[in-house]
Amino acid sequence: MLALDIKPDHVIITSLLSSCSHAGLVDEGWRLFKSISKIHGIEPTMEHYACMVDLLARRGRLREAYNFIKDMPCEANGNLWCTLLGACKTYGEVEVGRLVADHLFDVDTGNIGNYVVMSNIFAADGRWDGVEQVRRLMKAKDLKKPAGCSWIEVERMRHAFVAGDLSHPLRPIIYSTLRTLDQQIKDPLGQRK
Incomplete structure (x- = not known):
């Protein structure tokens, strides 16, 4: 892009910083971040800062990421x-x-x-x-x-299950079936010890 004299916008910069983060390219990420305003004339956005924090954090440079956030010119979200x-x-x-x-x-x-x-x-x-x-x-x-919640749809009817809730009308049948399945998993051939 630069060779073709195409100026990157904040979206391109975000994509490049994100790529650096996922590839673990800390030095390249830093160079790019420093070039945002100096070379490209763009004010860094919160997304740019987030990419840098992610880049440093993924590489285990946690203290550096913390200091980076503290030194930001705007309030971190x-x-x-x-x-x-x-x-x-x-x-x-x-x-x-x-x-x-x-x-x-x-x-x-x-x-x-x-x-x-x-x-x-x-x-x-x-x-x-x-x-x-x-x-x-x-x-x-x-x-x-x-509370944890799961649901399943059977014959166009949704059934919700919330941890600790015993009010489902088909509870006895469901628990009986679960016990049977559990037993079959533990003893697949039906052999008793």
């Missing part, structure tokens, strides 16, 4: 912090995770998933005091994890 928190979970990085969670809990206070991720980071590192601290924070904010 919940998606940026959430991306970094997820990477902290992947890499088992408790300390950066804690810093990220502090920001994320302020920016996206009602999203229970963020609390669960931070709790899991603490648990994976055996920091049960941290797990308890996150649980207390969730309780103080009256946040509850929604």
Whole structure:
């Protein structure tokens, strides 16, 4: 494009940064990011910043990603912090995770998933005091994890199943069938020990 004197727009830049992220090309990503305003005369968008955070986070450069977010000229949104928190979970990085969670809990206070991720980071590192601290924070904010829900459509009728709900009218038949299937899986030839 540059050889043909075609100026890239913010969408092209986003695509290139995303490609760098997925390919693990940190140095190339940095060069491109720095060229956005200097060479191409485009103000970096939140998507550009998000790509850089993703690029750094995927490579395990979590402290660098954290500092990048802190140095942004605009306020980071919940998606940026959430991306970094997820990477902290992947890499088992408790300390950066804690810093990220502090920001994320302020920016996206009602999203229970963020609390669960931070709790899991603490648990994976055996920091049960941290797990308890996150649980207390969730309780103080009256946040509850929604019940799991599944559904199936049979003969154009939808059947919903929510964890802990025993009200489905066909429950006895369904559970009987599940017990039979479970037994068949455990003992496929019908052999008894």
